[in-house]
Amino acid sequence: MNYTNLFKIALKALAHNKMRAFLTMLGIIIGVASVITMIALGQGTQKSIQKEISSMGSNIIMIHPGGERRGGVRLDPSEMQTLKIQNFEALKKECMYVAAISPYATASGQLVCGNNNYPTSVTGAGIDYIEIRQLTIEDGTMFTESDIKTSAKVCVIGKTIVDNLFPDGSDPIGSTIRYNQVPLKVIGVLESKGYNSMGMDQDDIVLAPYTTVMKRMLAVTHFNGIFASALSEDVTEYATDEIRTILRREHRLKDSDPDDFMIRTQQELSDMMNTTMNLLTTLLACIAGISLLVGGIGIMNIMYVSVTERTKEIGLRMSVGARGIDILVQFLIEAVLISVTGGIIGILLGCSACLAVKYLANWPVYIQIWSVILSFAVCTVTGIFFGWYPARKAANLDPIDALRYE
Amino acid sequence: MSNKVIELQNIRRDFTVGDETVHALRGVSFDITEGEFVTIMGTSGSGKSTLLNILGCLDTPTSGEYLLDGIPVRSMSKSQRAILRNRKIGFVFQNYNLLAKTTATENVELPLMYNPDISSSERRKRAEEALDAVGLGDRKEHKSNQMSGGQMQRVAIARALVNNPAVILADEATGNLDTRTSYEILMLFQELHRKGRTIIFVTHNPEIANYSSRNIRLRDGHIIEDSVNTNVLSAEETYRTLPKDIDD
Ligand SMILES: Nc1ncnc2c1ncn2[C@@H]1O[C@H](COP(=O)(O)OP(=O)(O)OP(=O)(O)O)[C@@H](O)[C@H]1O
Ligand SMILES: [Mg+2]
Numbered sequence: 001m002n003y004t005n006l007f008k009i010a011l012k013a014l015a016h017n018k019m020r021a022f023l024t025m026l027g028i029i030i031g032v033a034s035v036i037t038m039i040a041l042g043q044g045t046q047k048s049i050q051k052e053i054s055s056m057g058s059n060i061i062m063i064h065p066g067g068e069r070r071g072g073v074r075l076d077p078s079e080m081q082t083l084k085i086q087n088f089e090a091l092k093k094e095c096m097y098v099a100a101i102s103p104y105a106t107a108s109g110q111l112v113c114g115n116n117n118y119p120t121s122v123t124g125a126g127i128d129y130i131e132i133r134q135l136t137i138e139d140g141t142m143f144t145e146s147d148i149k150t151s152a153k154v155c156v157i158g159k160t161i162v163d164n165l166f167p168d169g170s171d172p173i174g175s176t177i178r179y180n181q182v183p184l185k186v187i188g189v190l191e192s193k194g195y196n197s198m199g200m201d202q203d204d205i206v207l208a209p210y211t212t213v214m215k216r217m218l219a220v221t222h223f224n225g226i227f228a229s230a231l232s233e234d235v236t237e238y239a240t241d242e243i244r245t246i247l248r249r250e251h252r253l254k255d256s257d258p259d260d261f262m263i264r265t266q267q268e269l270s271d272m273m274n275t276t277m278n279l280l281t282t283l284l285a286c287i288a289g290i291s292l293l294v295g296g297i298g299i300m301n302i303m304y305v306s307v308t309e310r311t312k313e314i315g316l317r318m319s320v321g322a323r324g325i326d327i328l329v330q331f332l333i334e335a336v337l338i339s340v341t342g343g344i345i346g347i348l349l350g351c352s353a354c355l356a357v358k359y360l361a362n363w364p365v366y367i368q369i370w371s372v373i374l375s376f377a378v379c380t381v382t383g384i385f386f387g388w389y390p391a392r393k394a395a396n397l398d399p400i401d402a403l404r405y406e
Numbered sequence: 407m408s409n410k411v412i413e414l415q416n417i418r419r420d421f422t423v424g425d426e427t428v429h430a431l432r433g434v435s436f437d438i439t440e441g442e443f444v445t446i447m448g449t450s451g452s453g454k455s456t457l458l459n460i461l462g463c464l465d466t467p468t469s470g471e472y473l474l475d476g477i478p479v480r481s482m483s484k485s486q487r488a489i490l491r492n493r494k495i496g497f498v499f500q501n502y503n504l505l506a507k508t509t510a511t512e513n514v515e516l517p518l519m520y521n522p523d524i525s526s527s528e529r530r531k532r533a534e535e536a537l538d539a540v541g542l543g544d545r546k547e548h549k550s551n552q553m554s555g556g557q558m559q560r561v562a563i564a565r566a567l568v569n570n571p572a573v574i575l576a577d578e579a580t581g582n583l584d585t586r587t588s589y590e591i592l593m594l595f596q597e598l599h600r601k602g603r604t605i606i607f608v609t610h611n612p613e614i615a616n617y618s619s620r621n622i623r624l625r626d627g628h629i630i631e632d633s634v635n636t637n638v639l640s641a642e643e644t645y646r647t648l649p650k651d652i653d654d
Contacts, residue, residue: 005522166576318491319491319503323488326488399464
């Protein structure tokens with residue numbers, strides 16, 4: 001048969017029913033675009049959190065004072081002061097599975113340099129701190145063991161601090177900043193790490209020897225916590241056991257006493273995050289699946305209703321000599337044109353929505369090829385099937401029955 | 407000897423409605439030769455439309471044989487019958503049955519769209535000729551919803567002419583039109599008849615029988631009268647005697 005003519009017929013029929021064609025397309029567009037966007041968002045969040053966790057170092061061990069917290073029970077402040085310098089030294093000397101270990105203590109207040117000031121917190125740390133947190137000195141040097149011994153008034157600062165205290169672009173190294181009356185000499189600048197996935201600025205950081213922070217700023221003898229890193233990811237568990245044994249001995253706990261400290265590993269955190277993320281992705285996939293279903297039902301309805309409503313037209317065409325197959329091919333061409341155009345517009349819209357989210361809202365998005373193919377396939381197949389199926393029924397009628405159809 | 411366009415042999419058509427069987431045609435036989443203008447008359451429900459639909463291959467008889475231009479129709483497949491409709495038959499409906507929102511030319515072109523042997527320029531030319539022939543040369547690009555009933559019926563007649571059919575079938579083609587317009591349409595059919603077309607015209611109106619060459623009368627699915635009209639009136643003359651400016 002002459003497909004050019006049938007193509008022309010289908011195009012004319014579409015042109016005469018722009019609204020109907022548009023509505024059908026809209027179902028497909030929304031279905032495809034929402035699936036692509038949802039999946040891309042879910043995947044993006046998951047991937048960026050995974051990247052974040054591994055960039056933090058998957059073998060990090062965090063030790064905090066205080067036992068397992070029981071909900072609603074107020075803790076005795078002395079319980080929060082159990083991590084002392086001699087505990088740290090014992091750990092440092094005895095642990096075999098630990099590659100690096102550093103205490104930390106934080107003080108918060110206002111940093112001042114000339115006319116500029118900036119509210120932040122100063123982290124008192126050991127030498128190993130930058131290794132454990134995977135920080136890099138970009139300029140200058142890290143403080144040394146002797147700086148720690150002498151509680152030297154020196155610090156290493158992050159990019160955000162540089163930008164805020166030295167807005168004129170002058171070299172911060174060698175200059176002195178004041179922190180709550182304590183003058184600190186800047187000896188190093190850290191390489192920028194940007195924001196993490198929770199939106200925290202990782203460059204808003206000031207590192208000083210922990211002795212300096214504890215003695216000169218806080219006047220305390222306990223740490224806020226201790227960071228360590230295991231020799232490798234595989235021995236993290238041995239390392240935690242070792243740390244637990246040493247700390248219990250140091251704290252003279254009886255066998256029946258609970259721990260008065262808490263050990264967390266990055267591994268646990270990352271497992272927990274992954275579980276949450278998988279849940280989130282499943283949820284998004286469900287939402288996407290439902291929108292696909294709703295889109296599909298919309299397409300189905302409009303296609304079905306429009307063919308039923310066009311049965312008279314089908315009868316008329318058959319009365320002037322259209323064969324059943326001509327009617328079918330015409331409706332199939334219409335359905336394919338609508339579905340494929342709608343699908344393509346949906347893909348474009350979905351991808352631009354993803355890009356918009358990525359660049360305007362700064363969210364991580366990863367467009368998944370499988371979601372593009374799946375949603376396109378589902379919508380176009382639904383569209384084509386429900387364009388074809390009722391048309392087949394109508395095309396099988398005797399012309400006079402189709403003409404009489406009410 | 408002029409050849410037979412239509413041969414009907416003992417045509418029956420039964421409809422089943424629920425448990426009951428309606429016998430719409432109970433054995434109808436007649437022949438129509440080329441160039442005849444036949445009117446089919448009868449009371450409402452006598453089976454006129456049923457007969458015409460069978461003649462137009464829109465419907466299939468329950469039994470009996472139908473030869474169109476010598477071709478047996480009953481044993482044909484649906485597709486073959488569609489092609490037969492496309493090449494041999496022009497059908498004019500009481501309610502015009504035009505494509506909505508579509509220009510006169512495109513409506514008239516429709517049958518030729520389903521004939522792959524006809525090029526698009528040929529199609530256009532023939533559609534315009536057919537529109538000229540029904541006196542709508544100045545309405546070619548008007549859409550179906552921009553025309554009067556009489557104009558729409560002319561478009562439908564042009565569409566029935568355009569494939570150069572063996573027979574033109576009209577089911578109450580003037581049923582929806584006022585008297586003057588009815589006579590205009592009748593004039594058109596008479597002119598087509600003069601040019602040698604075979605026409606079968608179903609009507610309620612007994613007067614119209616005076617303008618055809620032969621009249622078949624149906625009652626309850628039987629032919630009760632089949633007579634040749636020796637004194638064919640001219641629709642044009644009657645038309646001139648009609649009062650012009652009186653509202654119908
Ligand atoms: N599709 C159908 N299903 C059932 N019965 C039908 C059908 N079509 C027609 N009939 C019956 O067949 C008989 C003849 O109907 P037909 O339409 O041929 O009458 P008609 O002579 O054209 O009447 P009118 O002048 O009112 O148009 C009627 O009794 C009608 O009820
Ligand atoms: Mg009738």
